[in-house]
Amino acid sequence: MNGFHHIAVIGGGAWGTALAQVVAKSGLQVTLWAREREVCEDINTIRENRTYLPGVALNGAIHATNDLGELAGADMALVVTPAQHTRATMEVFARHQRDGAPLVLCSKGIEQGSLKLMSEVLAETSPGSPIAVLSGPSFAADVARGLPTAVTLACEDPDLGEKLMAALGSASFRPYYAPDVVGAEIGGSVKNVLAIAAGIVEGKGLGKSAHAALIARGFAEMTRLAVALGAKAETLSGLCGLGDLVLTCSSPQSRNMSCGLALGRGERLQDILGARNSVTEGVASAPAVVALARRHGVEMPICEAVNRVVSGKSGVDEAIKDLLSRPFTSEAV
Numbered sequence: 001m002n003g004f005h006h007i008a009v010i011g012g013g014a015w016g017t018a019l020a021q022v023v024a025k026s027g028l029q030v031t032l033w034a035r036e037r038e039v040c041e042d043i044n045t046i047r048e049n050r051t052y053l054p055g056v057a058l059n060g061a062i063h064a065t066n067d068l069g070e071l072a073g074a075d076m077a078l079v080v081t082p083a084q085h086t087r088a089t090m091e092v093f094a095r096h097q098r099d100g101a102p103l104v105l106c107s108k109g110i111e112q113g114s115l116k117l118m119s120e121v122l123a124e125t126s127p128g129s130p131i132a133v134l135s136g137p138s139f140a141a142d143v144a145r146g147l148p149t150a151v152t153l154a155c156e157d158p159d160l161g162e163k164l165m166a167a168l169g170s171a172s173f174r175p176y177y178a179p180d181v182v183g184a185e186i187g188g189s190v191k192n193v194l195a196i197a198a199g200i201v202e203g204k205g206l207g208k209s210a211h212a213a214l215i216a217r218g219f220a221e222m223t224r225l226a227v228a229l230g231a232k233a234e235t236l237s238g239l240c241g242l243g244d245l246v247l248t249c250s251s252p253q254s255r256n257m258s259c260g261l262a263l264g265r266g267e268r269l270q271d272i273l274g275a276r277n278s279v280t281e282g283v284a285s286a287p288a289v290v291a292l293a294r295r296h297g298v299e300m301p302i303c304e305a306v307n308r309v310v311s312g313k314s315g316v317d318e319a320i321k322d323l324l325s326r327p328f329t330s331e332a333v
């Protein structure tokens, strides 16, 4: 027995709903907090999240609520709020959190302004709670349908990591342990920014060679930043780094890549974001990634270019021209 019986899922978007489905399938009690009453009503009555994960039949054991107080008894919580809303949500949750209950961070992003990783935000809102990170190539729709997926479960304490993997893992949802929380977080946050660039490459018709070059050079950027923050380069070679980068840069199913695709085809960012109710984390993380890189003296030219585009400081064509006219340099990370 791993000692987990009641799991809270904080965030009723596509990913929180998919993870609630994973937990329910394992036979554990699951309470899903969603911000919108209509999302809770849909999940509890018609067993579908029509707003964020339409078309997927949900397990009848998932109980949804929009009252964070209902999560009070949970002995583990999955944190699945968009990164920029995590602090505010977790400040409220902390009043109800069971002492010592671990938090598993499933969001991908860096807080604007403070430049804090989400694990640092959680350490501030829930001091003393053990923190793990779950991250990897895993589209919510694939996971919710039970298609095979593998993710990194990063946690400093290997015993806790093992218990979390036993509780959350299954034949179709396969966690792999890593001790490196920072590496896992940087992988998930930076790949979203790079996926916007990959979408632009596709939308502008720059070809598959440019696409592959972008993934390889983007991976070098991601690894440089992670290592500067104390992570191990090998973590970035895993599911939470390279694995997720390849997925997100290769499929228009990704919100970040599809945002880049539309930018590359000439659409305006405000129109692209205005037409969707889902989160595009790379847009929010780009300024924080770039500011963090500058603080640590790390070069991230692709992320810099994406940030200039999403902040309106440069057009797509100008950003591409700037990148292509950089001086030739060594390939070493």
Ligand SMILES: NC(=O)C1=CN([C@@H]2O[C@H](COP(=O)(O)OP(=O)(O)OC[C@H]3O[C@@H](n4cnc5c(N)ncnc54)[C@H](O)[C@@H]3O)[C@@H](O)[C@H]2O)C=CC1
Pocket: 011, 012, 013, 014, 015, 016, 017, 034, 035, 036, 052, 080, 081, 082, 083, 085, 089, 106, 107, 108, 109, 138, 139, 140, 141, 277, 278, 279, 280, 281
């Ligand atoms: N969708 C996916 O396939 C995956 C998503 N993630 C990550 O999970 C996190 C959540 O993303 P999704 O579930 O996809 O969201 P989503 O795009 O499906 O839904 C948006 C979510 O944002 C919430 N929201 C909006 N304003 C808010 C506020 N002021 N306070 C709190 N919540 C607010 C909505 O209630 C909703 O839950 C993100 O960090 C994302 O990168 C990670 C892996 C896979």
Ligand SMILES: O=C(CO)COP(=O)(O)O
Pocket: 108, 136, 137, 138, 139, 140, 192, 195, 244, 247, 248, 253, 254, 255, 256, 257, 279, 280, 281
């Ligand atoms: O993180 C994801 C897949 O691993 C989802 O990516 P998007 O947020 O770009 O859709």
